[in-house]
Amino acid sequence: MLLLEIKKIFHNELDVIYPMEEVDSFFYLTIAHYFDLERFVLALQPNLTLSKDEEQPLFEVLSQLRLEKPIQYILGSAHFMEMDFKVNENVLIPRPETEELVRWVLEDVPLVENGEISILDIGTGSGCIAIALKKNITKAKVYALDISAKALAVAKENAVLNNVEVAFVQGDILKLERLKAKFDVIVSNPPYVRMLEKEMMKPNVLKNEPESALFVNDDDPLVFYRKIIQFAKNNLNPDGRLYVEINQYLGKETSALLQHDFSEVELRKDMFGNDRMLKGVLPL
Numbered sequence: 473m474l475l476l477e478i479k480k481i482f483h484n485e486l487d488v489i490y491p492m493e494e495v496d497s498f499f500y501l502t503i504a505h506y507f508d509l510e511r512f513v514l515a516l517q518p519n520l521t522l523s524k525d526e527e528q529p530l531f532e533v534l535s536q537l538r539l540e541k542p543i544q545y546i547l548g549s550a551h552f553m554e555m556d557f558k559v560n561e562n563v564l565i566p567r568p569e570t571e572e573l574v575r576w577v578l579e580d581v582p583l584v585e586n587g588e589i590s591i592l593d594i595g596t597g598s599g600c601i602a603i604a605l606k607k608n609i610t611k612a613k614v615y616a617l618d619i620s621a622k623a624l625a626v627a628k629e630n631a632v633l634n635n636v637e638v639a640f641v642q643g644d645i646l647k648l649e650r651l652k653a654k655f656d657v658i659v660s661n662p663p664y665v666r667m668l669e670k671e672m673m674k675p676n677v678l679k680n681e682p683e684s685a686l687f688v689n690d691d692d693p694l695v696f697y698r699k700i701i702q703f704a705k706n707n708l709n710p711d712g713r714l715y716v717e718i719n720q721y722l723g724k725e726t727s728a729l730l731q732h733d734f735s736e737v738e739l740r741k742d743m744f745g746n747d748r749m750l751k752g753v754l755p756l
Contacts, residue, residue: 475503475520478530486537498543502533505547540676553604557630562622563598564685569742570661573717573749574604576740580751581609581657581713590653592617592707594645594660594700597685599627599638601659606636615639615653646699650706658704661717662696663688693719697726705733708754716750723747
């Protein structure tokens with residue numbers, strides 16, 4: 473069958489579920505994954521034909537997309553900070569907003585002793601934050617903490633895939649007081665979506681991504697931030713930095729928590745204009 477015809481089938485089947493531009497993206501991600509074909513291939517080769525065997529994985533992807541399974545889980549891969557990461561239902565899919573958090577750390581962090589700093593990523597999931605920081609600050613000692621053994625298994629694979637060394641630690645940040653090491657930077661993208669916000673989320677997220685990494689109770693939505701801030705007070709070096717991704721609707725409330733014990737508190741918006749990131753500096 474012509475590859476162009478398969479693209480039309482993707483649209484015929486999926487345009488009622490997803491925006492057309494997103495269906496285009498699904499199709500091109502799929503042919504890139506299975507055949508290493510670029511987006512412009514159909515413009516250059518409109519008569520490109522696939523065999524029955526070659527067609528099969530594309531239609532398997534299509535059937536799972538109809539069930540609203542995220543394309544990243546279907547292909548087992550997600551792109552983040554110019555790197556590829558393995559993902560499955562045990563970890564969140566890395567998002568562009570989190571890239572912005574990482575880039576803020578990279579542009580802002582004091583590279584003492586030529587980058588020989590200590591960094592901790594709390595709630596590492598796929599390992600995307602920790603691995604991206606290590607990739608870009610090669611002399612840093614990077615630690616990554618998560619409560620889930622299954623998530624840590626994925627993160628360890630991603631460290632190998634991206635050829636970096638990260639020290640992975642299993643632990644519950646809500647119960648952890650201290651680690652043996654002290655850190656110059658602590659960064660976290662903890663659970664922050666309130667249950668009342670579920671109705672605003674896409675079904676493909678709700679049906680597939682791990683709830684424990686997404687949601688908090690409505691009556692205590694800042695529980696992770698209070699604990700992370702207390703942990704940072706005990707585990708950051710003087711003048712150390714704390715960076716967190718936050719719920720866009722709770723920017724002022726989360727910022728107020730940080731201002732009790734940290735200086736230079738800064739609230740930043742993401743590319744969509746939402747309050748999304750916070751930074752604080754532990755006073756000397």
